[in-house]
Amino acid sequence: xxxxxxxxxxLISQALRDSLNVWGEPQVSHPVxxxxxxxxxxxxxxxxxxxxxxxxxxxxxxxxxxxxxxPREFNPFAWPIDRPADxxxxxxxxxxxxxxxxxxxxxxxGVPIHPGDVITARTALVHMEEKVGKLxxxxxxxxxxxxxNQKGEFVRSRISISIVY
Amino acid sequence: MTYKVxxxxxxxxxxxxxxxxxxxxxxxxxxxxxxxxxxxxxxxxEAGKNSGNAQGAFGMGNLRWAYLQNMLRxxxxxxxxxxxxSVQYRAINQKHDVLxxxxxxxxxxxxxxxxxxxxxxxxxxxxxxxxxxxxAVVALPARK
Numbered sequence: 001x002x003x004x005x006x007x008x009x010x011l012i013s014q015a016l017r018d019s020l021n022v023w024g025e026p027q028v029s030h031p032v033x034x035x036x037x038x039x040x041x042x043x044x045x046x047x048x049x050x051x052x053x054x055x056x057x058x059x060x061x062x063x064x065x066x067x068x069x070x071p072r073e074f075n076p077f078a079w080p081i082d083r084p085a086d087x088x089x090x091x092x093x094x095x096x097x098x099x100x101x102x103x104x105x106x107x108x109x110g111v112p113i114h115p116g117d118v119i120t121a122r123t124a125l126v127h128m129e130e131k132v133g134k135l136x137x138x139x140x141x142x143x144x145x146x147x148x149n150q151k152g153e154f155v156r157s158r159i160s161i162s163i164v165y
Numbered sequence: 166m167t168y169k170v171x172x173x174x175x176x177x178x179x180x181x182x183x184x185x186x187x188x189x190x191x192x193x194x195x196x197x198x199x200x201x202x203x204x205x206x207x208x209x210x211e212a213g214k215n216s217g218n219a220q221g222a223f224g225m226g227n228l229r230w231a232y233l234q235n236m237l238r239x240x241x242x243x244x245x246x247x248x249x250x251s252v253q254y255r256a257i258n259q260k261h262d263v264l265x266x267x268x269x270x271x272x273x274x275x276x277x278x279x280x281x282x283x284x285x286x287x288x289x290x291x292x293x294x295x296x297x298x299x300x301a302v303v304a305l306p307a308r309k
Binding site: 036039040042043044045046051053063064065071072073075078079080099101102103104105106107108109112161 | 226
């Protein structure tokens with residue numbers, strides 16, 4: 001399909017429609033390690049020094065958290081062992097419906113992540129809507145991911161909006 | 166412990182201290198390394214152009230998200246917490262952009278034992294363009 005092909009009438013395939021509100025199998029993280037949190041904090045504050053709460057356990061014990069916690073935006077699912085070969089292909093020029101961008105996100109937080117925690121995630125497509133805008137026919141897909149820890153406590157919900165055009 | 170701001174001491178209309186970063190491959194590569202976000206559009210100018218950005222590779226939305234979290238943390242201190250945050254990515258983070266994260270208090274309310282403050286957020290580029298409008302709800306400690 002070339003980029004000059006006629007625009008499709010819809011970007012919502014039957015497979016996509018069938019996946020709406022169907023929660024996927026749970027994914028389980030590796031145990032969170034102190035070094036994961038220290039490196040994360042260094043990276044997002046680079047080149048400045050990150051807060052002690054994320055790397056200095058003696059200091060963190062004096063806070064209400066009782067020890068080191070993760071930055072709210074920390075991702076314990078980075079660096080999975082199983083990696084599909086086409087996970088992040090190099091983009092060529094793409095046709096209508098094959099291009100996408102990150103439209104935004106909303107996160108709601110529960111208990112913080114501590115070193116040693118094992119996080120379980122489940123994901124579902126929860127909303128989709130098509131519009132015709134300046135990008136032409138555009139599909140807005142909202143995907144929710146819910147995280148809980150090994151105690152079953154709510155950690156985070158993220159609703160990500162993907163814009164397909 | 167570090168108390169930086171109390172619920173009692175803030176009011177609607179207050180602007181919190183900004184968080185400023187000039188970003189380029191050094192920042193994006195570091196973020197890619199911790200978030201395993203080695204995506205060609207953030208690493209390769211040709212890939213960025215193919216995705217529609219004439220200036221080439223561009224920064225991650227997730228990194229702007231982290232910068233907004235940094236701004237909130239730096240303002241609130243370690244005894245407070247972010248409860249909710251939402252943004253829209255309206256413009257691209259180009260190489261060498263100077264990103265200024267901003268926050269302005271729009272609401273205060275007490276729910277049960279929680280002292281909640283809502284803020285409007287944005288990430289403004291060096292041309293004054295708002296790239297990432299959104300909001301956050303944070304829980305602050307109260308003076309005894």
